[in-house]
Amino acid sequence: DSGLSENLHLQKQFRSLGILSARTGGGPQIMSMDEAVKATNTQVVSIQMPRDTKGGAGHGSLIIVGGDDVSDVRRAIEVALAAVPTHFGDVYNSPAGHLELQYTARASEAAHFAFNAPIGKAYGLIAGAPAGIGVVMGDTALKAANVDVLSFASPAYGTSFSNEGILHISGDSGAVRQAVIAAREVGLDLLGTLAGKPKNDFPSYI
Amino acid sequence: DSGLSENLHLQKQFRSLGILSARTGGGPQIMSMDEAVKATNTQVVSIQMPRDTKGGAGHGSLIIVGGDDVSDVRRAIEVALAAVPTHFGDVYNSPAGHLELQYTARASEAAHFAFNAPIGKAYGLIAGAPAGIGVVMGDTALKAANVDVLSFASPAYGTSFSNEGILHISGDSGAVRQAVIAAREVGLDLLGTLAGKPKNDFPSYI
Amino acid sequence: DSGLSENLHLQKQFRSLGILSARTGGGPQIMSMDEAVKATNTQVVSIQMPRDTKGGAGHGSLIIVGGDDVSDVRRAIEVALAAVPTHFGDVYNSPAGHLELQYTARASEAAHFAFNAPIGKAYGLIAGAPAGIGVVMGDTALKAANVDVLSFASPAYGTSFSNEGILHISGDSGAVRQAVIAAREVGLDLLGTLAGKPKNDFPSYI
Numbered sequence: 001d002s003g004l005s006e007n008l009h010l011q012k013q014f015r016s017l018g019i020l021s022a023r024t025g026g027g028p029q030i031m032s033m034d035e036a037v038k039a040t041n042t043q044v045v046s047i048q049m050p051r052d053t054k055g056g057a058g059h060g061s062l063i064i065v066g067g068d069d070v071s072d073v074r075r076a077i078e079v080a081l082a083a084v085p086t087h088f089g090d091v092y093n094s095p096a097g098h099l100e101l102q103y104t105a106r107a108s109e110a111a112h113f114a115f116n117a118p119i120g121k122a123y124g125l126i127a128g129a130p131a132g133i134g135v136v137m138g139d140t141a142l143k144a145a146n147v148d149v150l151s152f153a154s155p156a157y158g159t160s161f162s163n164e165g166i167l168h169i170s171g172d173s174g175a176v177r178q179a180v181i182a183a184r185e186v187g188l189d190l191l192g193t194l195a196g197k198p199k200n201d202f203p204s205y206i
Numbered sequence: 207d208s209g210l211s212e213n214l215h216l217q218k219q220f221r222s223l224g225i226l227s228a229r230t231g232g233g234p235q236i237m238s239m240d241e242a243v244k245a246t247n248t249q250v251v252s253i254q255m256p257r258d259t260k261g262g263a264g265h266g267s268l269i270i271v272g273g274d275d276v277s278d279v280r281r282a283i284e285v286a287l288a289a290v291p292t293h294f295g296d297v298y299n300s301p302a303g304h305l306e307l308q309y310t311a312r313a314s315e316a317a318h319f320a321f322n323a324p325i326g327k328a329y330g331l332i333a334g335a336p337a338g339i340g341v342v343m344g345d346t347a348l349k350a351a352n353v354d355v356l357s358f359a360s361p362a363y364g365t366s367f368s369n370e371g372i373l374h375i376s377g378d379s380g381a382v383r384q385a386v387i388a389a390r391e392v393g394l395d396l397l398g399t400l401a402g403k404p405k406n407d408f409p410s411y412i
Numbered sequence: 413d414s415g416l417s418e419n420l421h422l423q424k425q426f427r428s429l430g431i432l433s434a435r436t437g438g439g440p441q442i443m444s445m446d447e448a449v450k451a452t453n454t455q456v457v458s459i460q461m462p463r464d465t466k467g468g469a470g471h472g473s474l475i476i477v478g479g480d481d482v483s484d485v486r487r488a489i490e491v492a493l494a495a496v497p498t499h500f501g502d503v504y505n506s507p508a509g510h511l512e513l514q515y516t517a518r519a520s521e522a523a524h525f526a527f528n529a530p531i532g533k534a535y536g537l538i539a540g541a542p543a544g545i546g547v548v549m550g551d552t553a554l555k556a557a558n559v560d561v562l563s564f565a566s567p568a569y570g571t572s573f574s575n576e577g578i579l580h581i582s583g584d585s586g587a588v589r590q591a592v593i594a595a596r597e598v599g600l601d602l603l604g605t606l607a608g609k610p611k612n613d614f615p616s617y618i
């Protein structure tokens with residue numbers, strides 16, 4: 001309904017809208033939609049990150065894509081949903097917190113919309129919760145490889161008051177990947193000291 | 207104490223203050239207070255919505271009313287508390303999220319204060335969590351009846367980063383009620399597909 | 413890494429940084445760091461309070477201190493960690509919410525950074541959750557002793573949307589302590605009516 005879409009704070013109006021909404025996870029859904037908009041004739045028109053994860057330390061997500069054709073929009077949602085398990089592959093949980101790593105060799109619209117990733121360049125997301133773990137992971141990543149810092153999000157800056165430290169990086173694909181992998185290693189060590197070995201629910205993809 | 211009330215960010219100073227505060231629920235308490243201020247010689251001076259619900263997707267509430275007579279204020283709190291179970295009648299929960307529907311034929315001060323509802327006109331609140339369900343419910347409501355959109359709240363706009371989509375509507379009482387009922391139906395269907403049939407703890411009142 | 417520290421929103425740059433990060437608790441960690449910076453050659457450069465407590469009503473914390481010597485920074489973290497149990501001594505939990513009381517005869521940098529406490533003067537923190545309990549505790553405190561109100565934080569003002577009412581006071585050390593103790597008494601009574609007697613995990617220190 002046009003009365004609704006005018007009140008949805010969308011970046012642009014479209015005839016059809018597709019919605020991806022989750023209690024747990026922002027990064028996995030955003031990176032999945034990043035693939036979906038690359039593969040379909042759709043655009044990202046809103047990305048919002050509630051403070052959720054059902055009592056956990058992180059975010060949920062509300063992502064809206066638009067297209068002029070309903071079949072394109074439906075296809076985008078299908079592609080994104082199919083990619084979500086992959087992008088949970090480097091999300092590691094323990095009772096004390098979580099880690100999240102994301103990597104793409106070519107960032108597209110969703111990573112740009114949400115995290116200001118330069119389109120077409122490699123992008124990496126390095127997150128740790130509680131936030132102090134994310135700070136150490138970010139430091140490790142930047143010492144491991146020569147990459148550009150896009151931003152560092154923390155409870156009071158660039159998150160929805162989540163208890164996360166999140167480094168966003170860009171640059172040469174090999175360097176970004178190397179930085180992400182180095183951060184994952186130290187994150188698993190640190191979080192593992194608090195409440196047992198962190199576990200991922202899907203196979204690692206990075 | 208005056209040193210406190212000056213720091214409470216109240217809209218207006220009164221000799222007596224009444225407090226309604228909850229971990230779970232914003233809408234039910236606000237609509238209950240809406241009845242209470244109609245029935246007593248009191249005014250709403252603050253409505254704040256923490257991100258709470260004890261790990262759920264929504265809000266809690268802190269509502270403060272003021273009056274020049276302590277017995278008026280006490281009466282307002284009694285009336286509001288008595289009305290709370292009714293206004294939880296169309297709150298439906300499942301492990302995946304929740305729905306909330308509220309309706310009044312004549313909005314008063316609390317609905318005006320919190321949601322900008324025009325005083326004396328019919329008002330409806332249509333909420334779904336996770337937020338995407340609220341978007342679809344809102345769309346359904348606006349297609350079902352000819353009502354005015356007051357606003358649509360979502361994780362990044364008009365909520366405290368809750369994982370809800372919340373449509374606020376006003377208009378002819380029959381139309382508002384019809385829109386709310388249509389939204390409830392689609393909300394129960396959608397949330398029901400995720401983690402079993404959503405349940406209300408008190409009888410539906412709409 | 414300097415690329416990280418430039419993006420950490422630190423008040424001042426240092427060669428070494430120490431990090432104290434927790435899922436549960438802001439006040440206890442901040443007051444513990446307040447002792448630590450008094451005892452070491454370090455400075456507070458960031459205090460952030462996520463909305464956390466693992467589904468509870470309050471905050472977590474991310475505190476960063478800086479120093480020119482790594483051994484000073486390490487010592488600050490050790491002192492702070494050793495003080496944390498003491499500062500949880502007047503944190504009382506029940507399934508319905510929590511209370512937190514803090515008191516120092518001489519506030520230092522961390523209490524100043526986080527809560528604007530005048531350095532060198534007595535400072536008290538009086539918090540109740542759900543927020544309405546904090547309002548009543550604050551009122552009781554201000555009626556019990558002649559102290560200065562620094563601020564009152566609540567879900568929409570000065571918290572990260574936590575469900576807390578938090579009074580920050582300063583003044584004569586005897587008066588601040590008396591106000592804190594009076595507030596604790598009424599807080600234990602009120603929270604105790606909701607879901608059983610609130611319990612502290614460590615011995616009370618105030």
